[in-house]
Amino acid sequence: MPENTRILVVDDEIVIRALLVDVLAEEGYSVETAGNARAALDVLRAQGNFIILFTDIMMPEMNGIELIREARKICPTIIPIVMTGFATLETARAAVKEGAYDYVLKPFSISEIKVAVSNALERHRLANENARLLEITELFNISEAIASIHDERQLLRFVLTAALERVGALRGSIMVTTEDGRALEVAVSVGVPDEHAKTVVAMGSGISGWVAQHARPLLIENIRQNPGIIEVSRRLRDPSFISVPLEHKHPSTIGEHGPGVEMPRVLGVINVNEKKNGGQFSEGDLKILSIVANHTAAALENVRLLNDVQDAHLATLQSMAMLLEAKDAYTHGHSERVRDYSVLVARKVGLSQQEIEVLRVSAALHDVGKIGVKDAILTKCGPPTPEEWAMIRRHPTLGYDVLSRVPHLTKEHLQVVRGHHERIDGTGYPDGLRGDQLAPVTQIIVVADAYDAMASDRAYRPALTQEKIVEQIRRFAGSQFDPHIADVFLELVERGELHP
Ligand SMILES: [Fe+2]
Structure with missing residues (x-):
């Protein structure tokens, strides 16, 4: 048995201490002794790393059960074994209930001591193995979570x-x-x-x-x-x-x-x-x-590299959206303005940073589906025919379909793109969703998109005046627009914080 297996023996009877030292030292253990609980605690504080604590139960000042409690505070893994000369098994059982691992009844034989020590060491070995296994399992779980x-x-x-x-x-x-x-x-x-x-x-x-x-x-x-x-x-x-x-x-x-x-x-x-x-x-x-x-x-x-790749990818998509608008003098800069208005309103409404980020990206891409609508229709002088309107109305779903293939755009991004022509009364397109089915980010872009459309010249009509736009937003709050978001929007317009 290795010499670093340290055992502390505590008994007020010197004969018992001497006997145990003889038996245990003979077995190769390193043994320290103390004549009372206070002295034992001092030894533990000074040296700490004991594996087994043999203690008498009945001792003056502090008894064995109290000693076990205090010893555990200093050395939590110590394995206590009580010795009781008071011959009542009940006392020993009470000690085990209080945290002693085992007990030996006085007078004891040498072999009883050897068996008690050998059992305690086996328990120590198993506890160590368990602790190591637990540590490895926990570290593995942490690593797995980190990677995800x-x-x-x-x-x-x-x-x-x-x-x-x-x-x-x-x-x-x-x-x-x-x-x-x-x-x-x-x-x-x-x-x-x-x-x-x-x-x-x-x-x-x-x-x-x-x-x-x-x-x-x-x-x-x-x-x-x-x-x-x-x-x-x-x-x-x-x-x-x-x-x-x-x-x-x-x-x-x-x-x-x-x-x-x-x-x-x-x-x-x-x-x-x-x-x-x-x-x-x-x-x-x-x-x-x-x-x-x-x-x-x-x-x-990895997270940083992934973010860099995603940023580069989104920048490419946004450039494409800008190029698309640049072809048309009437919609030039529309998506960027809608993005800026949307972010301003989202902040004012108190959306989370994550929602604001979703809005920032998806607002910049919201009209990307117009790539699938013929230029002749988009740039036509005069109002579109019903057939042409049907073509134009396909752009939210086209945009949704195109962007669905972009791996790092989430369903929240896609729903903003798909839903930017919905109305809270359910008469919008493409899905006719009602207000309670639209996320706050979508409700914000609905107002921002309409505002920029009204504030811009169109081939078939000039831009509306600020007064007229405010009047229109107020008029359609509750049918086309969420009333609270419309209020916040108008407040920003009135304060001069939001303007074309
Ligand atoms: Fe649109």
């Missing part, structure tokens, strides 16, 4: 929450490297006072700056013993701190290092501070955070 998130902010929030939970920390932040690579700024934080939630630190300065610059993790068990970082420590309530770099290694295909050379880049750092129950972070915690950080860095890089 495609929004940067959501990704960082998830990682920080998981990291804090995994290492039992109460505070933390993820800082990301600024675009110029010269500083780090807080992207998400938990439990950090407001005045530090927007902190920016120069690369190389403070703990985070050092970790990012050197691409090396840092575990500080007692920050106050590190005078070099005393500035940071004043802000921290708790002295224990871990900072790990979000380092992405990727094969570089250009530059002086030649193709395929691993060029690490630090995308940011994960910081955690204040371990629950006043404890200190361990090397194990550092290892876990480093694994989480590796997965996060890879996922973050």
Whole structure:
């Protein structure tokens, strides 16, 4: 049996202590003794890493059951075995109920002690194995979840929450490297006072700056013993701190290092501070955070690349929409104006950032289906014939069909494009949806699109005056337009914040 299996024996009778030391030392265990519970707690505090605690139950001052309770606070994984000379089995059973793993009745035989120790060690081994398995499973689950998130902010929030939970920390932040690579700024934080939630630190300065610059993790068990970082420590309530770099290694295909050379880049750092129950972070915690950080860095890089590709794709689509309008002097710049009006109203109405983003993209593309309508019809002088109207009315569904093939446009985007000629009374086209079937983003574009159409010259009529437009929007609020959105729109027009 390895010598590092440490056993603490607590009994007020010196004979019992001596007997157990003899038996256990003979078996190769490392044994410490204490004559009372207080002395035992002192030993635990000083040395900590015991696996088994043999304790008498009846002792002066603090009994064995109380000792077990206190010992667990210092050393949560310790396995207590009680010895009772009071011969009542009930006392021993009560001790087991209170958390003792096993009991031996005095007077005991040597073999009884050996069996009790061997059982306790088996339990220790299984508990360790379980803990390791649980850790691997949890890390696997975290990695899987990280890889499935495609929004940067959501990704960082998830990682920080998981990291804090995994290492039992109460505070933390993820800082990301600024675009110029010269500083780090807080992207998400938990439990950090407001005045530090927007902190920016120069690369190389403070703990985070050092970790990012050197691409090396840092575990500080007692920050106050590190005078070099005393500035940071004043802000921290708790002295224990871990900072790990979000380092992405990727094969570089250009530059002086030649193709395929691993060029690490630090995308940011994960910081955690204040371990629950006043404890200190361990090397194990550092290892876990480093694994989480590796997965996060890879996922973050992917999310950013995906966003770049999507942005480029959308920019191409928007250019196409602009080119389409540029052919027609009457609709030139229409989609961009509708986008700007829509975003203005969406902000005023209080839509979420995500909804505003959906509106920004889909408003710029809303008339893209006109690509399938003959130019002669779109640019005709004079009102269209019924057949021509039927052709024009197909453009929301044509746009919807074309954009359905674009992988990163969501159904929310597509519904705005399809629904921009609907009316809340259900008499619009193409689906005749009613107000309660239309999302707020669609209801906004309905007003914005109509406003810009009225404010623009058409081949068959000049632009309406501002007064006339306001009158029309007011008149059709409740039938064509959502009344609340029409009100907000008119308020912006009246204040001069929205104009053609
Ligand atoms: Fe349209």
